[in-house]
Amino acid sequence: MTENTSTLHHAALKVEAGESPVKEAWLRFKRNKLAMLGLVMTITIILAAIFAGALAPYDPVKQLIWTEGVKAKLASPSAEHLMGTDLYGRDILSRVLFGARISLQIGIFATLVTLLIGVPLGAIAGYKGGLYDDLISWLVNVVFAFPFILFVLAVVSVFRDPSLYIVFVAIGLVNWVSICRVTRSQFISLRNREFVEAAHALGLPSYRIIFRHILPNAIAPIIVQATMGMGAIITIEAGLAYLGFGAQPPTPSWGLMISEGQKFMAQGQWWWSVFPGLAIMYTVLAFSFLGDGLRDALDVRQKR
Amino acid sequence: MFAHIIRRLLYTIPVVWGVVTVIFILMAVVPGDPARLMMGQRGDPATIERIRHDLGLDLPMTQQYTKFIGELMRGDLGMSYRNNEKVASAIATRFAATMRLTIWAMCLAVAIGITAGILSAAKPNSIFDYSAMFLAVLGVSAPVFWVGLLLLLLFAYNLGWVPGIGFGDGSWRYLLLPAVALGVRPAALIARLTRSCMLEVLSQDYIRTARAKGVKETLVILKHALKNAMIPVVTIIGTQVSELLSGAVLTETIFAWPGVGRLAVEALINRDFPMIRGTVIVMAMTFLLANLLVDISYGFFDPRVKYEDK
Numbered sequence: 330m331t332e333n334t335s336t337l338h339h340a341a342l343k344v345e346a347g348e349s350p351v352k353e354a355w356l357r358f359k360r361n362k363l364a365m366l367g368l369v370m371t372i373t374i375i376l377a378a379i380f381a382g383a384l385a386p387y388d389p390v391k392q393l394i395w396t397e398g399v400k401a402k403l404a405s406p407s408a409e410h411l412m413g414t415d416l417y418g419r420d421i422l423s424r425v426l427f428g429a430r431i432s433l434q435i436g437i438f439a440t441l442v443t444l445l446i447g448v449p450l451g452a453i454a455g456y457k458g459g460l461y462d463d464l465i466s467w468l469v470n471v472v473f474a475f476p477f478i479l480f481v482l483a484v485v486s487v488f489r490d491p492s493l494y495i496v497f498v499a500i501g502l503v504n505w506v507s508i509c510r511v512t513r514s515q516f517i518s519l520r521n522r523e524f525v526e527a528a529h530a531l532g533l534p535s536y537r538i539i540f541r542h543i544l545p546n547a548i549a550p551i552i553v554q555a556t557m558g559m560g561a562i563i564t565i566e567a568g569l570a571y572l573g574f575g576a577q578p579p580t581p582s583w584g585l586m587i588s589e590g591q592k593f594m595a596q597g598q599w600w601w602s603v604f605p606g607l608a609i610m611y612t613v614l615a616f617s618f619l620g621d622g623l624r625d626a627l628d629v630r631q632k633r
Numbered sequence: 634m635f636a637h638i639i640r641r642l643l644y645t646i647p648v649v650w651g652v653v654t655v656i657f658i659l660m661a662v663v664p665g666d667p668a669r670l671m672m673g674q675r676g677d678p679a680t681i682e683r684i685r686h687d688l689g690l691d692l693p694m695t696q697q698y699t700k701f702i703g704e705l706m707r708g709d710l711g712m713s714y715r716n717n718e719k720v721a722s723a724i725a726t727r728f729a730a731t732m733r734l735t736i737w738a739m740c741l742a743v744a745i746g747i748t749a750g751i752l753s754a755a756k757p758n759s760i761f762d763y764s765a766m767f768l769a770v771l772g773v774s775a776p777v778f779w780v781g782l783l784l785l786l787l788f789a790y791n792l793g794w795v796p797g798i799g800f801g802d803g804s805w806r807y808l809l810l811p812a813v814a815l816g817v818r819p820a821a822l823i824a825r826l827t828r829s830c831m832l833e834v835l836s837q838d839y840i841r842t843a844r845a846k847g848v849k850e851t852l853v854i855l856k857h858a859l860k861n862a863m864i865p866v867v868t869i870i871g872t873q874v875s876e877l878l879s880g881a882v883l884t885e886t887i888f889a890w891p892g893v894g895r896l897a898v899e900a901l902i903n904r905d906f907p908m909i910r911g912t913v914i915v916m917a918m919t920f921l922l923a924n925l926l927v928d929i930s931y932g933f934f935d936p937r938v939k940y941e942d943k
Contacts, residue, residue: 471651474917476878479897483656483909486901487663564776568883571778572898587779591887594786595797606779613774 357626364622370615378429385423386410389581393418403598413600415590421600424581425608431582432612435497435566436559442501443562444555447508452539452547454509455516465513469506477503478568485574496575500562511554515547549627557620560613567609583609641928645921652917657701660906661694667714667906688712710911715903720911724893728915730800731892734884735877737812742819743870749820750827755854757832765824772821777880781814781887798889811888815880819873826869830862864931871927878916 348356358364377384387393387410393401394417401418404410412421454465472480484499519525520543528538569575570584578585583605590601623629668684685691689700704711710720749769753762788810789797801807834840835858843857844850882894889895893912900908 467647467651470648471655473875474648474652474921475655475913476875476882476916476920478879478882479894479913479916482882482897482901483659483913486904486909487659560774567776568778571883572886572901574901584776587782591782594782595790597790599786602779602782606776606783609776609779610771610774613776614770617770617774 354626354628357628358622361622361625363618364626367615367618367620367622370611371619374429374433374612374615377426378433381423381426381430385420385426387420387423389423389427390419390579393420403593403601405598406600412604413598415586415601416593419579421586421604424586425583425604427581428583428586428605428608429612431493431576431580432563432566432609435493435500436563436616439497439500439504439562439566440555440559442498443504443508443558444551446501447505448512448544448551450505451509451512452516452544455513456520456535456539456543458517458520462513465509469509472503472506475503478565481565481569482572482574485569493576496566496569500565504558504562507558508551508554511550512547515550516543519543519546550629553620553624553627553629556616556623559616560620563609563612563616638925638929641925645925648921649918652921653702653705653914654698656910656913656917657698660910661697663904663906705914710914711907713900713908714905715908720907723896723908724911724915727891727893727896730890731878731881731885731894733808734811734815734890734892735874735881737808738815738877738880739819739870739873741812741816742823742873745816746820746823747827747866749824751831751854751859753824753828754831754835755850757828762828766828769821769824772817773825775817777814777818778883778887780817781811781884784810784814785887798887800889800891811884811890814887815877815884818880819870819877822869822873823866826866827862830865831858834858834862867927867930871924874923874927875920878920 358368381389393414397418401414403416404414404418406413410420410422412425414420415424450465450468454462480503481496481499484502485495488495516539525538525542528542533542566575567582567584567587570582571588573588576582576585578589586605587602590598590603590605593599594602668681668688668690682691689697692700701711708721710724712718713720713723749765753759753765756762785797788794795806795809799807831854835854840853840858843853848857878894881892882897884890885892885895886898893915897909897912897916899905900912
């Protein structure tokens with residue numbers, strides 16, 4: 330019911346403003362301060378990842394103890410090393426900047442895998458219903474019952490040497506359930522609309538109705554869910570790396586850095602583990618603000 | 634009510650079967666011979682063959698599967714590849730520690746989250762509201778293992794208020810930090826949700842009526858509004874169980890807490906597949922059971938939920 334009223338509301342706005350839905354959403358998005366903050370934060374992360382090579386003051390894997398001697402070993406934050414250095418004299422700031430590449434890479438590719446599995450399955454379950462729906466919903470419930478990280482770990486453990494490809498495929502293999510649920514409920518609410526019946530009457534094949542006619546109308550909640558999921562994926566990757574199952578040394582992965590630095594925390598050398606953690610938090614916050622903003626701007630599940 | 638519980642139990646059976654089968658398939662496709670893995674380099678072919686036979690690895694896959702399911706029905710999760718220990722008894726000795734950790738984390742999260750949410754909603758846009766919601770946003774986005782390390786750094790290493798890692802003598806002083814670390818994220822989520830649900834309920838007509846009748850504001854919030862605002866909160870507690878168990882895997886590793894999560898991580902490092910299989914199954918069953926309980930508890934919060942109608 331809320332669905333209908335919101336669509337009507339949407340339509341009314343559209344006539345008044347005479348704008349395209351995308352532009353209209355952008356106008357709403359712009360008015361939301363937290364959403365804009367999320368967008369700016371996300372852009373800074375993307376820029377950091379792209380220009381890490383130019384921005385980073387040092388080579389992220391270069392062990393400065395060999396050139397600068399002991400003073401580069403576990404140096405506390407200073408003007409020279411803004412975030413300090415680690416045991417091998419690697420510059421933490423440079424590693425944090427390069428770490429954005431790893432996290433974004435995982436976030437983007439794992440999300441792609443998630444969408445590739447979740448959207449078609451959700452679409453079939455929602456559109457076809459019946460036995461298809463029962464089977465897919467059963468699979469969703471099964472995957473959902475596993476503790477997320479343990480299932481990803483079990484999938485990763487199947488392979489002998491965990492590479493980043495395996496990590497994002499494994500994350501996608503678990504994470505698709507959330508996208509599948511959203512897609513399914515969208516398709517259920519859209520499948521009996523007139524435009525779908527019209528497409529049916531024209532004798533169009535199912536896959537064409539699903540992908541060309543229904544999916545464009547169901548895309549907004551899927552985008553929102555995928556954006557919100559980015560934060561979760563990045564956290565999971567960090568957790569895997571922390572446990573030693575994700576990125577391997579000397580990759581500048583945030584989770585790995587936290588794990589490498591943790592035994593020095595007790596001695597007071599906190600910077601090795603603290604800065605990468607802040608970077609994870611910043612990234613998760615960015616995507617969560619962005620996701621919230623998109624949800625409001627695209628009018629997804631808006632109650633008011 | 635009773636019929637509903639039975640029906641829900643019946644619905645859970647195919648899911649349980651699915652969980653068990655998926656993990657069996659996953660562990661069966663693992664490359665490498667477990668018998669060789671157990672013996673290392675020193676095993677001669679005859680011994681390896683004997684071990685393969687003892688483990689039932691020489692059977693066809695379908696027979697291994699029926700054997701596995703049969704044993705599972707009797708509560709037998711097989712033998713660990715590592716130290717000739719029964720997987721079921723290894724998990725049994727660790728299970729209580731995990732439950733203690735997750736239940737206390739959840740209690741802390743519910744107590745802090747709901748209190749903060751109510752106080753925020755009672756005075757929206759106040760300084761308390763802003764600071765509580767700011768902390769909640771941070772709490773939702775911080776990875777659990779990093780929060781654990783920060784807590785260790787501050788309260789164990791710098792201030793020395795609590796002992797560091799380990800189970801110690803099992804006293805609450807060892808439990809405090811891991812439970813807080815694990816509870817931070819659910820507490821933050823519950824606080825945000827409680828606040829938004831309370832605000833929504835407080836704007837409804839029956840609350841205005843109650844206020845107009847002169848009911849005290851405290852009573853309006855705690856008696857009239859709270860119960861209705863709790864329904865979505867109970868739902869999120871159910872889904873949080875899954876995150877808590879996931880988080881326990883990391884938290885137990887950081888704090889060297891002797892629970893099932895750490896057992897699972899050790900098993901993964903050792904490639905001890907029966908142990909991985911067992912821990913994953915037990916954790917998934919715990920999640921399913923917790924959700925069943927949450928589902929049943931809806932009736933308490935919302936009498937409109939008529940189980941028979943479903």
